[in-house]
Amino acid sequence: MITTSLLSINGDRLNDSINRLARIGKQPSGSICRLAFTPEDLQARYLVQQWMVEAGMSVKTDAAGNLIGTYAGKENIPALATGSHIDTVPSGGRFDGVLGVLAGIEVVRTLRDNDLRPRHPIQVIVFTDEESSMIGSQAIAGTVLLNAPEQYKPKVGESIQACLENLGGNWDDLATAKRTRADLTAFVELHVEQGAVLENTQAEIGVVQGVVGMVREAIAITGQANHAGTTPMDTRQDALVAAAQIVLTVQEIARQMPSRPVATVGYLTVSPNAVNIVPGQVELTVDMRDLSKNCLNQMRMQLKQAVEAIAAATHTAIQITPLLNVEPTPAMPQIQDTIELVCRELGLSYCYLPSRAGHDALEVGRITDMGMIFVPSQSGVSHSEAEYTSPQQCVQGANVLLHTLLKLDKIY
Incomplete structure (x- = not known):
């Protein structure tokens, strides 16, 4: 043997x-x-x-x-x-x-x-x-x-x-x-x-x-669709501008966490999605992953706080809907x-x-x-x-x- x-x-x-x-x-x-x-x-x-x-x-x-x-x-x-x-x-x-x-x-x-x-x-x-x-x-x-x-x-x-x-x-x-x-x-x-x-x-x-655990959330941003030529920059309620800020925020939240999680905005739709219209509606998803449950909770909280601030600054309404929470x-x-x-x-x-x-x-x-x-x-x-x-x-x-x-x- x-x-x-x-x-x-x-x-x-x-x-x-x-x-x-x-x-x-x-x-x-x-x-x-x-x-x-x-x-x-x-x-x-x-x-x-x-x-x-x-x-x-x-x-x-x-x-x-x-x-x-x-x-x-x-x-x-x-x-x-x-x-x-x-x-x-x-x-x-x-x-x-x-x-x-x-x-x-x-x-x-x-x-x-x-x-x-x-x-x-x-x-x-x-x-x-x-x-x-x-x-x-x-x-x-x-x-x-x-x-x-x-x-x-x-x-x-x-x-x-x-x-x-x-x-x-x-x-x-x-x-x-x-x-x-x-x-x-x-x-x-x-x-x-x-x-x-x-x-x-x-x-x-x-x-x-x-x-890793996985957290996924859907984010719906509602602004005001309007004429791209006649709407002054300081009166716009641009849903896509709010979405862009959220995308960058998601990236920054992940980068600053010591456990090196990952976070992704992998899906985004824009409406009306026309070249001469200020976007009035955007839907996107956020996917966050890490080995630490505490880290994921912190990331969710930071995202929520950031979204509230972005909504106020862009004069849009933003709703977060949980999609998945896997420990x-x-x-x-x-x-x-x-x-x-x-x-x-x-x-x-x-x-x-x-x-x-x-x-x-x-x-x-x-x-x-x-x-x-x-x-x-x-x-x-x-x-x-x-x-x-x-x-x-x-x-x-x-x-x-x-x-x-x-x-x-x-x-x-």
């Missing part, structure tokens, strides 16, 4: 699995279109399920359609879990989500190849519809809106009830998908970074500090420390960073200890056919996942 410190996943097998899965939903452009609940999604899930069974796992589908493979442990204790998603955006890449699922399967293959049984069962989870509703991870966390199926609108046109039934799930039994610490002792997700921090710092592995999920320090230790032992460079994109770990981390491992994304590109993480980088991430789970198996 091989010493666990010498274990290494089969890189050729992992990358072959990634390439095989990428054939399902591949478009002429080279992108992948595998929307949740589509025939392509079902085909991919079937293939992944086959690989789980071949790796020695028992497989089930819960009421939320989550595909869960379990590699039995030596003891009847809560599982160590890993996984991610295999659904894509309409023009996605081959690594987003997929790497985390297939690396988890490769970890189990490696354990089985070497006749190793950890203390804890190892579970690999394929979460349902991460790219849209996140219903799979929300159901596991118990945060899904059980009385509001209309909030979950699949892109394929059917009701969420019908979509879940197609996967082997059941909306009426959704509450049964909820897990607790009695089921999962910890969860570690491997994912491509989807940004350029690792590439810019030349770090091979990202030790994720947590998944951040910090990664467990003990898991971060373990990932760092593994990097040191494997001779891999690393850096600490937050995840500024949402992941299934955001929800699962609400019910158990959570950690995330990032590997680089070339040029920071994701959700695109240009998304690329090298075969070597995929293998490095999978090996870090393997040894992190082995160490956590002894710690928990």
Whole structure:
């Protein structure tokens, strides 16, 4: 039997699995279109399920359609879990989500190849519809809106009830998908970074500090549409001038916060939107993200105060409507420390960073200890056919996942 410190996943097998899965939903452009609940999604899930069974796992589908493979442990204790998603955006890449699922399967293959049984069962989870509703991870966390199926609108046109039934799930039994610490002792997700921090710092592995919280607000500005030539500058109620000040304020609020949050005005409409009319109505959205809940609250308060001042100065009426408030999920320090230790032992460079994109770990981390491992994304590109993480980088991430789970198996 091989010493666990010498274990290494089969890189050729992992990358072959990634390439095989990428054939399902591949478009002429080279992108992948595998929307949740589509025939392509079902085909991919079937293939992944086959690989789980071949790796020695028992497989089930819960009421939320989550595909869960379990590699039995030596003891009847809560599982160590890993996984991610295999659904894509309409023009996605081959690594987003997929790497985390297939690396988890490769970890189990490696354990089985070497006749190793950890203390804890190892579970690999394929979460349902991460790219849209996140219903799979929300159901596991118990945060899904059980009385509001209309909030979950699949892109394929059917009701969420019908979509879940197609996967082997059941909306009426959704509450049964909820897990607790009695089921999962910890969860570690491997994912491509989807940004350029690792590439810019030349770090091979990202030790994720947590998944940021997100606040989104809609802002409606009402001024007075009027003739652009005949309305004096000092009597205008220009909604777009007010909007421009808000855009700059959002940027300044984020820049002055010590935790380095991000904030974006990503949507803006102007009415009447004509060259010779002073704009009378503007609608925009603000997206703010940070690991600190206190920071997000401060940013919201500062924005509210600034908007009130801008409204008074521009003689406009401004209304703020909350759209989204997702609390951040910090990664467990003990898991971060373990990932760092593994990097040191494997001779891999690393850096600490937050995840500024949402992941299934955001929800699962609400019910158990959570950690995330990032590997680089070339040029920071994701959700695109240009998304690329090298075969070597995929293998490095999978090996870090393997040894992190082995160490956590002894710690928990």
